Amino acid sequence: MLQVNALTKQFGGQPVLRDIAFRLVKGEVLAVLGRSGCGKTTLLKILAGLEAPDAGTLSLNGQNLLPVPPNERQMVYLYQEPLLFPHLNVFENVAFGLHIRKVPKAEVVEQVRALLAELDLTEHGQKAPHQLSGGQRQRVSFGRALIIRPRLLLLDEPFGNLDAQTRADMQQLFLRVSRQHQITSLFVTHDSREALTVGTRFGYLDQGVLTSFASVNEFIQDPRTNIQAELSFWESIQQTTFQAKNMNVVLSAAEAPLPRQ
Numbered sequence: 001m002l003q004v005n006a007l008t009k010q011f012g013g014q015p016v017l018r019d020i021a022f023r024l025v026k027g028e029v030l031a032v033l034g035r036s037g038c039g040k041t042t043l044l045k046i047l048a049g050l051e052a053p054d055a056g057t058l059s060l061n062g063q064n065l066l067p068v069p070p071n072e073r074q075m076v077y078l079y080q081e082p083l084l085f086p087h088l089n090v091f092e093n094v095a096f097g098l099h100i101r102k103v104p105k106a107e108v109v110e111q112v113r114a115l116l117a118e119l120d121l122t123e124h125g126q127k128a129p130h131q132l133s134g135g136q137r138q139r140v141s142f143g144r145a146l147i148i149r150p151r152l153l154l155l156d157e158p159f160g161n162l163d164a165q166t167r168a169d170m171q172q173l174f175l176r177v178s179r180q181h182q183i184t185s186l187f188v189t190h191d192s193r194e195a196l197t198v199g200t201r202f203g204y205l206d207q208g209v210l211t212s213f214a215s216v217n218e219f220i221q222d223p224r225t226n227i228q229a230e231l232s233f234w235e236s237i238q239q240t241t242f243q244a245k246n247m248n249v250v251l252s253a254a255e256a257p258l259p260r261q
């Protein structure tokens, strides 16, 4: 279990995170919605060990994480821009984390093949990163993360650069794979629909204050998430279209020649 308590951070006297507290059980995905500049990246960097908090505690399965250096936290931080080694092909990029852990070669081949198949990348194993599409590169990056069985996956708008369809496909893939491997994740996004799709728990970060919601309904109902406003917008569009269609039916009926008596 990940436990975060009373975490605070300032930059130049300006508070960026205020008294952040939450718990995450294995396999849960905390989707944190927040506007630009609300402190999402700072929170992820503190969890990953790339920034130090000013105060607060951070523990994973009872272990105090604060003294643990980033490379020993067994966390993976995924951003919008997939980080791949340009000189290694897809297979070797995914295998990298196993090679540095001295996993026997035959086992590496078996694990990487299985993961590439899961990520629909089997036919791209020999390609270099520059020969892939953005969505494929992001899948390889995901594969590099998953292969080392991270204790916590930190996702910072990971699909923000992808077109709407590829983004939706990646969300589904994330859901399938993270459920299957019981990956605990903190997924930050500006997009409420993405938060609703990937999250099992929900939070809203505003000016460094994290609100955790007890249920998806509370998250949807909170006006700050803007979900109700968006739903009303789509309902009004639907109504307008419906009325326009009906109007067309009435007009075309009026224009139709009268049946002969």
Ligand SMILES: Nc1ncnc2c1ncn2[C@@H]1O[C@H](COP(=O)(O)OP(=O)(O)OP(=O)(O)O)[C@@H](O)[C@H]1O
Binding pocket: 011, 012, 016, 034, 035, 036, 037, 038, 039, 040, 041, 042, 043
């Ligand atoms: N190293 C730093 N030094 C000074 N200020 C910083 C530093 N890092 C972040 N900040 C400030 O902290 C605030 C939060 O930054 P952060 O990157 O966490 O925001 P964010 O929510 O991830 O935004 P975005 O979605 O735009 O990436 C911003 O006002 C930013 O300018």
